[in-house]
Amino acid sequence: MRPNLRVRMQEEVLVGDGALGTYLYQLGFPVGISYEEFNLLRPEVIGDVHRRYIEAGAQLLETNTFSANYYKLAKFGLESKVEEINKAAVRIARSAAGADAYVAGAVGSIRGGKRVNVSVQELNQFYEQQISALLTEDVDALLFETFYDLQEMRIALGKARKSTPIPIICQFAVDQLGRTLDGYSIKEAFGILREEGADVLGFNCHSGPKGIMSVMEDLNGPLDIPLSVFPNAGLADYVDGEYVYGATPEYFGESAVSFADLGARLIGGCCGTTPEHVSAIAEALSNYAPKSLQEGTALPPVQPSIIVEEPETSIKDAFSGQVSDPSIVELVKERHTVIVELDPPRDLDIRKFMDGAAALKEAGVDALTLADNSLAVTRMSNMALGHLVQSEVGLRPLIHIACRDRNLIGTQSHMMGFDALGIDHVLAVTGDPARFGDLPGSSSVYDLTSFEIIRMIKQLNEGIAFSGKPLKQKAKFVVGAAFNPNVKHLNKAVERLEKKIASGADYIMTQPVYDPELIVAVKEATAHLDIPIFIGIMPLASGKNAEYLHNEVPGIRLSDSVRKRMEGLQGEEGRKVGVEIAKELLDTALEHFNGIYLITPFMFYEMSVILSNYVWEKTAPRPCHLSRS
Incomplete structure (x- = not known):
C-alpha cells in the first residue's frame, strides 16, 4: 500500500510526470485529433508514455484526461464516451504506475482562458460527470490544471470536495503578473481555495520556469501548504514546420531545486517537456531535504478583493472639457x-x-x-x-x-x-x-x-x-x-x-x-x-433599398404598407x-x-x-x- 500522499508532500518533494499531448506530437501523432480517445483506441501508446515517465523517475502520473469532459469531447463527436474514456485512462495509468507511484485524475479547465459561452450550470454538470468517472476507478488524487480564473476553479473544487476526501491539487496558469483572469491576486485565490478544501496549490502551463518562479517569489514563501509546479519547457517556436521548445533538461533540473526552496512539494513538467526533463528533475532532487512547511508563511484570511491602484490625473482630465460633458445616458434622462x-x-x-x-x-x-x-x-x-x-x-x-x-x-x-x-x-x-x-x-x-x-x-x-x-x-x-x-x-x-x-x-x-x-x-x-x-x-432611399433591407439584411423587417409606398421609387x-x-x-x-x-x-x-x-x-x-x- 502506498504511503499517505498528504503526509509525503508535507515531508518530501515528489517528482511529477511531464507533458502528454506535446510529447505524443513529438512522437509523430498529428494535432487536430483527440488524444484522449487514445485511451480507447491506442491504450498501448498511452501506457508506453506513462512507463517512460516512471522509468525517468516520476512518482506521480496524471491520467490522459485533460480534455476528457463533455464540452471538449463533443468537438470530436465523443460526448457520449466521457465515462468510458476517463475510466480507461485511470486503468492505463494505474497499470504503468505499479505499486509505488501515485495516479492523479487530471481535470483541465473547460474555459481555458477563453470567453467561451459555457454557463455556470453547464460547468457544474460537465465537471461532476468527469470527476465521478475518475473517482469510480480509485485515483489517489485529483489534479485541476491550467485554470485561468478563480470562479471556474471553485466550481470544479466544489464538485470534487463534495464527492471525495482524497487530496485535491489546484493549479493555475498565470503569467508573471500573478493574477487570475477575474482579477484576484494569487495569494487571495490560494487563500480561498485552501478554505474550500484544496490540499495542494500551484501552477502549470502558460509559462516556463522563470515566469512561474517570479510569481512564487512574490508569495514570500515557502507557504504553510504544499505547492505544485509543472512549467512549460519555455515558449514554443515554429521551426521547419514543427513546434519546438527550448528549455533543456539541465535547465529544468536546476530550476527544480529553486522551486523546492520556494515550497514546491510536487514538481513536474507541462507542454514541451519529455522523460528527459523529468529525469533531470529527479536527479536534481534525489538528495534534497526540504524544510518543514509548518514554519511557512500563512495565507491571508479569506477576504477577497480586487485591488486597483488609484487613478492618476490624466492629460485629458486636466486640460479637456470633454470628460465632464454629460454622457448620452445623462442627456436622454433630461430631454x-x-x-x-x-x-x-x-x-x-x-x-x-x-x-x-x-x-x-x-x-x-x-x-x-x-x-x-x-x-x-x-x-x-x-x-x-x-x-x-x-x-x-x-x-x-x-x-x-x-x-x-x-x-x-x-x-x-x-x-x-x-x-x-x-x-x-x-x-x-x-x-x-x-x-x-x-x-x-x-x-x-x-x-x-x-x-x-x-x-x-x-x-x-x-x-x-x-x-x-x-x-x-x-x-x-x-x-x-x-x-x-x-x-x-x-x-x-x-x-x-x-x-x-x-x-x-x-x-x-x-x-x-x-x-x-x-x-x-x-x-x-x-x-x-x-x-x-x-x-x-x-429613412428609406428607394424602392430597391426597401426591398433589399426587407429581404436580405438580418434584423430588419418592413411592413407591407411601407414597402407598398416605396415601390418603384428612386432618386x-x-x-x-x-x-x-x-x-x-x-x-x-x-x-x-x-x-x-x-x-x-x-x-x-x-x-x-x-x-x-x-x-x-x-x-x-x-x-x-x-x-x-
Missing part, C-alpha cells in the same frame, strides 16, 4: 436626444464624411455613431474617424466595436486606444460573419460574445485589464448594447436584452423599426427596464417619401422614447439633417452643445 449613424467610407476619401459630420453638428445632434465594418464590408477605421469628428468637428463620437474582427488582445488594445483619445462612448455588437462581406476568405474571430465584450469593457472601468492585471487608472466607458425588436417573439428578444443589461450595458440602441405599432410594443415590453433605449429609424423622389415615412415613425417614437437613433443611408446625410431638425421642431429648441474640440 429628447438624437444619435445619428454615419458609416465610415469604403474609400480613402473622407471629405464627404467630414462634411456630413459638420452638417449634423450644425443640426444639433448629440452624438455621431460610427459602425465597425457593418455587414462585414471593409471600411475606414472608425477609431481614426471618431477622433477626427471629435477634434475637428467638435461632435461626440459613439463608436461601434464588433466581436468579429479582433481577438482578446486586439480588443483590449483597441479599447485602450479609445481611452487615450478620450472616446468614451461605445456600442458593443457581435458583428456580421466575415463570409458575408467583401472579403469572404477573412476569419471571423469571435473570441467574445456581445455579453462578454460588455463585461470586459466595464471591467476596464474598474481598473482591471482583460488579463486580470490592475491598471494604473480606470477607464470611463459608457457602453451600449444592440437590440433587434424585428422578431416573431418580442418577449424572447427582451429576455436576451435583460442579459446584456445584467452584463453591464448602460443604454440600448435598436435596429431600425418601420412599424409604429412595433414602437409602442417595444415601449410596453421594455417598460420595466431602467436604462434608456434609443429607437432606431432609418430624389424615393428619398423624399423615405423621409416622410421616417417622420411618421418619429411622431410615434417621440411620444414613447426620449432616445432617437437615426441611421443614415448611403451617406445621404441631408436626410438625417432634415429628420434631426424635425425632432427639435416637435420637441424643444435645438440643444446648445459644449464644444468637444
Whole structure:
C-alpha cells in the first residue's frame, strides 16, 4: 500500500510526470485529433508514455484526461464516451504506475482562458460527470490544471470536495503578473481555495520556469501548504514546420531545486517537456531535504478583493472639457436626444464624411455613431474617424466595436486606444460573419460574445485589464448594447436584452423599426427596464433599398404598407417619401422614447439633417452643445 500522499508532500518533494499531448506530437501523432480517445483506441501508446515517465523517475502520473469532459469531447463527436474514456485512462495509468507511484485524475479547465459561452450550470454538470468517472476507478488524487480564473476553479473544487476526501491539487496558469483572469491576486485565490478544501496549490502551463518562479517569489514563501509546479519547457517556436521548445533538461533540473526552496512539494513538467526533463528533475532532487512547511508563511484570511491602484490625473482630465460633458445616458434622462449613424467610407476619401459630420453638428445632434465594418464590408477605421469628428468637428463620437474582427488582445488594445483619445462612448455588437462581406476568405474571430465584450469593457472601468492585471487608472466607458425588436417573439428578444443589461450595458440602441405599432410594443415590453433605449429609424432611399433591407439584411423587417409606398421609387423622389415615412415613425417614437437613433443611408446625410431638425421642431429648441474640440 502506498504511503499517505498528504503526509509525503508535507515531508518530501515528489517528482511529477511531464507533458502528454506535446510529447505524443513529438512522437509523430498529428494535432487536430483527440488524444484522449487514445485511451480507447491506442491504450498501448498511452501506457508506453506513462512507463517512460516512471522509468525517468516520476512518482506521480496524471491520467490522459485533460480534455476528457463533455464540452471538449463533443468537438470530436465523443460526448457520449466521457465515462468510458476517463475510466480507461485511470486503468492505463494505474497499470504503468505499479505499486509505488501515485495516479492523479487530471481535470483541465473547460474555459481555458477563453470567453467561451459555457454557463455556470453547464460547468457544474460537465465537471461532476468527469470527476465521478475518475473517482469510480480509485485515483489517489485529483489534479485541476491550467485554470485561468478563480470562479471556474471553485466550481470544479466544489464538485470534487463534495464527492471525495482524497487530496485535491489546484493549479493555475498565470503569467508573471500573478493574477487570475477575474482579477484576484494569487495569494487571495490560494487563500480561498485552501478554505474550500484544496490540499495542494500551484501552477502549470502558460509559462516556463522563470515566469512561474517570479510569481512564487512574490508569495514570500515557502507557504504553510504544499505547492505544485509543472512549467512549460519555455515558449514554443515554429521551426521547419514543427513546434519546438527550448528549455533543456539541465535547465529544468536546476530550476527544480529553486522551486523546492520556494515550497514546491510536487514538481513536474507541462507542454514541451519529455522523460528527459523529468529525469533531470529527479536527479536534481534525489538528495534534497526540504524544510518543514509548518514554519511557512500563512495565507491571508479569506477576504477577497480586487485591488486597483488609484487613478492618476490624466492629460485629458486636466486640460479637456470633454470628460465632464454629460454622457448620452445623462442627456436622454433630461430631454429628447438624437444619435445619428454615419458609416465610415469604403474609400480613402473622407471629405464627404467630414462634411456630413459638420452638417449634423450644425443640426444639433448629440452624438455621431460610427459602425465597425457593418455587414462585414471593409471600411475606414472608425477609431481614426471618431477622433477626427471629435477634434475637428467638435461632435461626440459613439463608436461601434464588433466581436468579429479582433481577438482578446486586439480588443483590449483597441479599447485602450479609445481611452487615450478620450472616446468614451461605445456600442458593443457581435458583428456580421466575415463570409458575408467583401472579403469572404477573412476569419471571423469571435473570441467574445456581445455579453462578454460588455463585461470586459466595464471591467476596464474598474481598473482591471482583460488579463486580470490592475491598471494604473480606470477607464470611463459608457457602453451600449444592440437590440433587434424585428422578431416573431418580442418577449424572447427582451429576455436576451435583460442579459446584456445584467452584463453591464448602460443604454440600448435598436435596429431600425418601420412599424409604429412595433414602437409602442417595444415601449410596453421594455417598460420595466431602467436604462434608456434609443429607437432606431432609418429613412428609406428607394424602392430597391426597401426591398433589399426587407429581404436580405438580418434584423430588419418592413411592413407591407411601407414597402407598398416605396415601390418603384428612386432618386430624389424615393428619398423624399423615405423621409416622410421616417417622420411618421418619429411622431410615434417621440411620444414613447426620449432616445432617437437615426441611421443614415448611403451617406445621404441631408436626410438625417432634415429628420434631426424635425425632432427639435416637435420637441424643444435645438440643444446648445459644449464644444468637444
